[in-house]
Amino acid sequence: METRQISSEEADIILGYDENHFRDVKAKEIAPAKLSRTVSAFANTAGGELFVGIAENEDATKTWSGFENVEAANGVLQVLEGLSPMGNLYSAQFLTSPGRKGVVLHLAIRKTREIINATDGTAYIRRGAQKLPVLGDEALRRLQLDKGLSTFEDDTVNIPSETITNSVTTLEFVLSQVPSAEPDIWLKSQFVLTSERPTVAGVLLFADEPQAALPKRSAIKIFRYATKEEGVDRETLAFDPLSIEGPIYDLITKAVSTTKEIVQAIKRVGEAGLEEISYPDETLHEIITNAVLHRDYSYQTDVQIRIYDDRIEVESPGRFPGHVTVSNVLTEQFARNPKLVRLINKFPDPPNKDVGEGLNTAFAAMRRIRLKEPEIVESANSIIVFIRHEQLSSPASIVMEYLESNPTITNEIGRRITGLRRDVQMKDIFVLLRKRGLIEQVPGKRGRATAWRSVQPK
Template sequence: MEENKNIDKKSLKFLNGKNTDWNELAKDCVCFANAQGGFIYIGIEDKATFPAEKQKITDRNLPDIIQKNIAHRTVNVGIAVTIETAENKAEYIKIQVFRNAQTIASTTDGKYYVRVHDECKPVPPDEMARLAADKNAFVWEEQITKRVPASEFDEVKKRTFLNDIRNSQRVSRFIKEMDDEELLDFYFIQKNGFLTNLGILWIGKRNDRASLLYPPAIQVIRYDDKEEKVWKLLLDDYFSNPKELLERVLNDVPDWQESVEVSEGMFRKNIPFFPVEVVRELVVNALVHRTYTTRGDIFINIYPDRMEIHSPGRLPFGVTPKNILSKSIRRNEHLSKIFYDLGLMEKEGSGYDLVYAKLLGSGKPLPIVKETDERVTVIVKKQFVSKEVVRLMDRASNDFSLKQKEQISLGLLAQQQSYTALEISNILNQNEEVGLRYWLGRLIELELVIKTGKGKGTQYAVNPEFIRKINFKGKTNLKNIEDYRLEELIYKDLTAYPNSGFGEIHQRIGMEINKHKVRRLLKQMVDNGQLKTEGVKKWTRYSIEQNLQENQ
């Protein structure tokens, strides 16, 4: 049992009589109430699965004390507190925080928080509208305000849905063995004898689907080089449910079949301009994570040099264009589950992994994600960075069966030949070295990637031996320059430009070289008596030692 978006754990020492930090506990309860609810286990350490052996809750009044203190410090928060016994017979306190479906919870001093993955995040004033929209989106799925009787369904869509669920490898036998009505209840397709909004969306009749506040509609438009419309596919007649919309986009747009052949000797591979797996994942994201309480169609605009997918609304709270690879939050929880159980989308948190892996493996640049107040736009470029990168990635994937995160890391390095630890961490949104190692996986062990330097000067690059082995002809730069060559470069520069500062030297020999590497070599050359310095810190000037110049 690990901490996640629904679970938080605290040591029993947290409850310290009059010194207990009740405000901290109240903040955590507000976080869960504004997200999807959750559990706080007091008496289980962060790294532990069970409470300590023979642990007992001696004060049996603690549940009432906790309930009272949280009630005094929060607004719109509902909790249930109990003393539980774990499998090892030890006791702990369980606080169940109920999801606040209709309103926004806060502390009594007017502060707002929300649970994002395993962290409690404050909600700034300018993000309150987004939090409210996300909350309404979650409620929207289960609402039965249209009062459409559960018997008013589209027979074909209902039968297809039930068959798809029972034939899915992702659905457990227990769920498959439910009768039809139980299955529809389980997936929130119907409730209290009526179709929910989700039910109308998936198995409802056309007229009922059209009567929803903002039913999904997709427009696929192709533009020429003058950005004039030359072809379009309109899917706005409300005949199709989300699965059928996705199928029509994938099957009725010929652009996904266009490709280019990459060949050299026996190596031949057709690389699609827009990989269908990428198109599928981005369209699924647009359908699943859009706000169905916001007006607007999904637009897929195809230009000669790029594809743009526009989705109405903003990203879910806690997700930004910068962290979209590492953060994943389901805005429409029940719709997401249907898509996942039917095998139409990747598991939570891996959708953009797939997009990145497919694009980088095809020698294409990373997608560009833009967010405005009204919509999210994802741009996929049509061109390739390099056919050589395609060869390298294809060879590495075939020879070593790389995992998705390893493909992404290797693809990034292949396109640039090397990155500093800081640069690649920023791209992958990893703040800790442990997280970066997780993304690099076995690449260093397999000798596909080499690591040089340490600390801020750490640099990762594709192994030159592997590059030579496959006759890779990447672009040339100085990022991976060996120390002895860099030393020679510095020496020649200072011969021509004596008494130079660090910035001047760095700019002349090549800004692509890691600055920490240049500083390290300068210090080393000073320590070895090759260079002399004048001044201190940022005013330090470097020159060649006079006796060395005289010996030249």
């Protein structure tokens, strides 16, 4: 396990950390069993950092007071090893600093797929700087849903089976399937009709009016606020909120087209006077599709689309499932509602054509038209995607900013960070910067391996 020496300034930064939702500090004297509660809370929520060997003084200041040596932390590490059967709970390093006493154990706790119990057998979750025990069947069920270990889409709905076996949506869908089958037989084979009762997934996909059976959780609400301000109230609404309803396939299509129609009516002052603003079709489509297909349907809240003068906010009920976090959502996959995702893909021209690539497509589309990438935020009970109408810096500025923290840049990297699509466009930017004396070609690299760097001092 790595032991790293950090500067006195870095140590001071650690001592100045406030404990929050993602970070905590503990004295080396803490009992490993008690420490396991904090580890459980991080792993079951969003992950976090833990520094062991930081003492808190009576005046709320903190002192570096680490373990005498690496071996003295073995008790802590042994407890951590026993918490996760998968063995992927944490990474660790020891920190030392000149003039500071002992070694501090720095733990990076990962958000896990499975529920992690502390050594007392209780699971904990993190809320702000607190660790809260998960007590009772209802709380445990909530945690299982949040982590994607169980899914609300499989719960049955107490309505007649004919709601989905004899719906127009089902009849049209079954006729398009090969091989064809009777509706009730096919729905049972897909486990969306169980004990003569439709499941939540079955109602969302195949009922003509899912909102009658699943009120306040199966529609999309669209709000138009005539302002750029945040934290506004109903007084800034341009019109009464719109409610988009219908089976989930139609729901996505209607929501995207309605959002585009509202956005196209927004004007802003530009160089040529009043100009329309616009967002890429792929961005709106993919983000709204994700909000509908991957939301947590156990929450009695509709998906919300809030349209402002300079941005769109898409809020999807429920936190990230499994091991997914804000930082890895573009690279990791975890389907909270696998039946919804799989079965809607069987519809003609499905909204989720490229399963697992939707958000990447949305981000790339914004870069192509020189707009800033969407921002994803996880709140207490929802995921919010902010799609802002803000121009990126010029491609040349982006290249120079990249070279401030990276030694070289290639054409491929340049296109990825600037949104330019063609090799020749990116090459023109490099040539322009070279003519200005800002960058130079890296010696010895030619052809596809050609790289550029900031001009080196002579």
